[in-house]
Amino acid sequence: MEFKHVSVLFSESIKNLNINPEGIYVDGTLGGGGHASGICERLNSKGTLIGIDRDKDALRAAAANLEKYNCKKIFVQNNYSDIKNILKEQNLSSIDGALLDLGVSSFQLDNGERGFSYMKDAPLDMRMNAEDTFTAETVVNTYSEEELTRIIRQYGEERWASRISQFIIKERKKSPITTTGQLVTTIKAAIPASARRDGPHPAKRTFQAIRIEVNDELGQLERAVDAFLDVLSDQGRLCIITFHSLEDRIVKERFNQRLNPCTCPKEFPICVCGKESDVKKVLRKPILPSEQELTLNPRARSAKLRIIEKKGEMR
Incomplete structure (x- = not known):
């Protein structure tokens, strides 16, 4: 069966990754390689895509679909929440950006x-x-x-x-x-x-x-947000597309916790714990699908894209 999946919020997520052509980018929910194709298109031969999926069929389909791009490609069968070990196995310590599209692929639904x-x-x-x-x-x-x-x-x-x-x-x-x-x-x-x-x-x-x-989708997501933010290089971005309120709540809460890590009691007039945020918001509100996208792909109706950026020097 052919691996088909309409990539939701495609241009919005690729644009907001702010891709450096020589950077290292992770698609943690590779599927058939829809979003990954947008990443690969913007990478040159020195750039790297790491594609992660739990589904062997998805990895096989993505490898074939992404063959035409000349960037380096690494395919890994694993849970995206295990990103730190995945990078360790590749002798990498950081990445320049990552995308998680949490929707079940059309292939899995239709098969x-x-x-x-x-x-x-x-x-x-x-x-x-x-x-x-x-x-x-x-x-x-x-x-x-x-x-x-x-x-x-x-x-x-x-x-x-x-x-x-x-x-x-x-x-x-x-x-x-x-x-x-x-x-x-x-x-x-x-x-x-x-x-x-x-x-x-x-x-x-x-x-x-x-x-x-x-x-274990929600447990995986909860573990993954901080793990991905930990391995982002300066000014690297994490883009996450959610499809229902439970996922979106986790992403929003984890982002907010990272944006405001202070653990001092509310009654303290000033912060004494010394915990400072290492990330910043890119947009105040999540990006939603356009009417045009919803006409073409009704499954995108509940999608929300949230983006966060690691603080740091210009790359």
Whole structure:
């Protein structure tokens, strides 16, 4: 299957990376290489792209798609949150910029066999790295009712979380839930018909929640923000594209913590902890997709791009 993914906020993110043609840049969510192609296009033969993805198929597709560019390219199968070890393995201590596009790739959603989509019947999988052993089937069939309610409510922001969990427990007592189709039917049965008439597909939020749990997406993001900021060189930039409020909240909070690291109690008239920020904001508000982009790619609707820059001397 061909690896297709429409790169969201493409020109905005590439422009805001402020690319130095001889620099080292990381695409931590490589996918098929959409955003990476914009980076490679601006690098010369002395520049380097490091492409990271958990998905072997993505790395293979990106390597083929980026072959025409003459910059140095390094492809790594790993979690982007492990950036410090990835750089250490390459004998590198810093990078000039990085991009994280946190959306699930269209390829993964459209490839029914991967179990990410509630629109196609497939095994309950949802692993971004097919070599991992922990799957959506494990979550659905082994988590307690309390655990299921917690993740569906917290990660899916689903108001019917408790009822959906009850129905999942009841259903799996008859026989294990092993396919996306079975799970969708169970979720639909749990949500009252009046609530199913409006809004998104009734299974959307629960599928999102289970996918986040399977891939530890929020934990990975939380660890990654500081790790990337630590390895940025002077005036290097980190661009992060989020797709739902949970991701955006983490990015915003981590950025703010780094922008204001002072740990003094609020009642202190002056700072005595001596902690100073090593980063600065590039824009006051996140960049949102244009109407034109939304017409071409409705999946971009909830996307937000936030950018932060490492303080330092001009490169």
